Amino acid sequence: MTTTDSSATPQTPKGKRRIGDVVFANTASGSGILILAILAGVAAFLIIQSVDSLGANTANFFTTTGWDANTREAPAFGVAALAFGTVLAAAIALLIATPIAVGIALFIAYYAPRKLASVLGYIVDLLAAIPSVVYGLWGIGYLVHQLTPFYQWLSTSFGWIPLFAGPVSSTGRTMMSAGIVLAVMILPIITAISRDVFLQVPQAHREAALSLGATRWEMIRMAVLPFGRAGIIGGAMLGLGRALGETMAVAMILSPALVISPHLLQSGNQTIAAHIALQYPEATGYGVSALIAAGLVLFAITLVVNMGARYIVARRKEFTE
Amino acid sequence: MTTTTKKSSTGASGDGPAPMQRTLLTGSLPRYxxxxxxxxxxxxxxxxxxxxxxxxxxxxxxxxxxxxxxxxxxxxxxxxxxxxxxxxxxxxxxxxxxxxxxxxxxxxxxxxxxxxVVRLDGYFLTVSMNGVTPTMDAGGVYHAIVGTIAITGFAALVSIPIGLMTAIYLVEYGRGRLKNAITFFVDVMTGIPSIVAGLFVVALWMVFFGPGTTNGAAGAVALSVLMIPVVVRSCEEMIRLVPNELREASYALGVPKWLTVVKVVLPTAIAGITTGIMLAIARVIGETAPLILTAGSSAVAINWNLFDGQMMSLPVFIYSQVRMGDAINYERAWAAALTLILIVMLLFFVARLVSRFFAPKFGR
Amino acid sequence: MAKRIDVSGLHVYYGDFKAVEDVSMTIEPRAVTAFIGSSGCGKSTFLRALNRMHEVAPNARVEGKVMLDDQDIYAPDVDPVAVRREIGMVFQRPNPFPTMSIYDNVIAGAKLNNQRLGRTEADDIVERSLHGANLWEEVKDRLSKPGAGLSGGQQQRLCIARAIAVEPAVLLMDEPCSALDPISTLAIEDLIAKLKENYTICIVTHNMQQAARVSDQTAFFNLAGTGKPGRLIEMDETNKIFTKPDKKETENYITGRFG
Structure with missing residues (x-):
């Protein structure tokens, strides 16, 4: 089946262009340009609306942890704690999700029977379709209660590592819980992209490995993983982008505090996205503008991560074709 | 092997290290x-x-x-x-x-x-929270369902034409740097955090309607920002699958390009496009964060008007009930979550059915 | 350490579909056996069944026996991994690992079997295998360059070097020249003639001149009819098959009257 790009097909010769063609082509390209305009608009409006509060801010926006913005008199706020929390939550999620996602992708691509594999791909998609607010509800209404005894054990056994230091939060509404729920939420995207690149590994390379007397694992290590490495990295970065921007799970689960704390099993820390969701309804004075400034930081971070991820995945594609 | 040791031209096993144990019967654990x-x-x-x-x-x-x-x-x-x-x-x-x-x-x-299931019943689905105090054993999600349908519907109305036309541009017309730029930024746009989309609309509405204006339309626009790239991606993929021979056959009959797209390409890809759009709807119907910012989180009454006042939606309903925190609120939240999941799954399964039964057969 | 292969009553199935029916033959050591026949006649499937590579496809199974000297490669406690180590394979398209250097490609299989391979030992194996594949002189100065940078014919010889680095007893070649130009083909054919001093070689080919040039024995496969399984029609000395075959079907194919 040919699935070629048809943009190369001859157009009606110049001078004889039909009115229908002109209108249709312009509407189509206009839509594309509109998308670029929307994206530019997102950046522009966020910048315009944040200038106000950033100008009035009496503290350093990037190094301050506090958030005293709901006032018209000398607001003092910063994203230091929020940025730290955002990166921390995403890092936990990524550390948990990436190895598991690669495992699932390998399972779907090379271990599961063919018929089961397509069902599994479908289940992974389903996992991705569940709304984040439902994950949040499940996290706060069910999971945290299940996790608390585990945290107790973790803290008594490994409390000497600052990450797991006690006293453990009795509610379970901690960074660790938020990270775990985020991990579940980004599993599908990392799995889907890894699975796609694994399936792209040419059969010739896999057979080459097998014909040398490789076991299944050796075949994967020899032919699949080197080939799929960029895809896994790209997928993980897309997952990272999603984890950085995810709002609801964190807003519902974490018991926040604007501090920079490495203790994952205690309450505290906060992410940019969750902070915005929680603060917005009560924002007054410079509050809204300050939140928009925080959103701008989040936008910039995710933009960089996503562009990096797309670049890696796209380069991989060129390399394989 | 017997060593036919001609220098430099023997096979690999000639004068190598002592040959390893050559048996096929390595010890093996039984299959069971x-x-x-x-x-x-x-x-x-x-x-x-x-x-x-x-x-x-x-x-x-x-x-x-x-x-x-x-x-x-x-x-x-x-x-x-x-x-x-x-x-x-x-x-x-x-x-x-x-x-x-x-x-x-x-x-x-x-x-x-x-x-x-504790609370999900006909009553729950058909009444609003109007006049219900948070701890009263009454009320339902009708107003939230109305809001979800109105907001998501309007978002779809905005996103589908833009997304579909962009996809057509990318496959049928696009070339050069503009095409590459759009492809790249559509990908980037899929990664915009939903809360940022919400903030964008907040900022936009501030400029046009003054600060603090919340209504359903704002929510719908925020959802559109999230939905458009998804629609573009899936439509593009489906249109690309249409074999070039079909287009050429149509050109050969003297049909202009735009009619070829409308009458040949789109009908061929319609099943895939429908599926993609439904999955895109399923994705944004559960969005919460942008709606808290744009459509408000405290509406309790039924409101069909996208341009006037706050509008509740199912995801925001779940969130605001959890924020209230009493047992009765959690009951409502779970019931609303079940409703939402059922809607998402319904969309998901119907989408799959459409793609399975109405997809054109390309003989693959 | 070339070994004899003895096939008796071999049937190959993919699920319910029977691809090859009731093949019995003896493949002599230190000789080249060519499998010829029209497309889809099961010769490649049969070849892949000789080192259990067909098991890569889902639901593939066989009935019958394949003896490698005195061991049945389909005996219940035989590990396919061990079989493939003993019976190497070269594919239709050259398939060096794209992410590995020439050196790493050659040593890849040998490393599996001996994880604590010393540097000098490894160097030895690489040099010996590349010599064995008539490739050493061409690549000795760029062993650390990617294998994918070689020409098609060189890549195919690299794959042969990689296969013989594992020191197999048998080499199976599935149309090894069909993706190559005539000069590269000649190089591979020369190589086959040299390799048969040490290995048992089976080669599937579409090219009858090639079969006539390189092989000692030739086996002709054909379909019983459309949708029917492939069968072995005749096997004999290559000379005899190409001059006066016993079966009419073979003669028709050889003389180009059909196929």
């Missing part, structure tokens, strides 16, 4: 060994945990999997070979990863179903 071992380990750990009175499913699963993995690796290393042992270890780990991923999915669906 792994399942039998797993069953055995499960019974033993289960029994032990019961005897100690500390049985719980997670504990049981962890102990069984770890013990099995260790035992099967050791047994294989001893009887088979180090290489086989590693292979078996990885196999156990890969299966475990898969099992691990199923745990949250099943747990989530089961919990939502179990907790949701």
């Amino acid at each position: 060994f792994a399942p039998a071992l797993l069953a055995g380990v499960a019974i033993v750990t289960g029994g032990l945990l019961f005897a100690l009175g500390t049985f719980s499913i997670p504990l049981f699963a962890v102990f069984t999997v770890v013990t099995y993995t260790v035992l099967v690796t050791l047994a294989s290393a001893r009887i088979e070979s180090g290489r086989k042992a590693k292979d078996r270890l990885v196999t156990a780990v890969v299966y475990t990863c898969f099992g691990l991923a199923m745990v949250p999915l099943i747990s989530l669906l089961w919990t939502v179903a179990r907790m949701g």
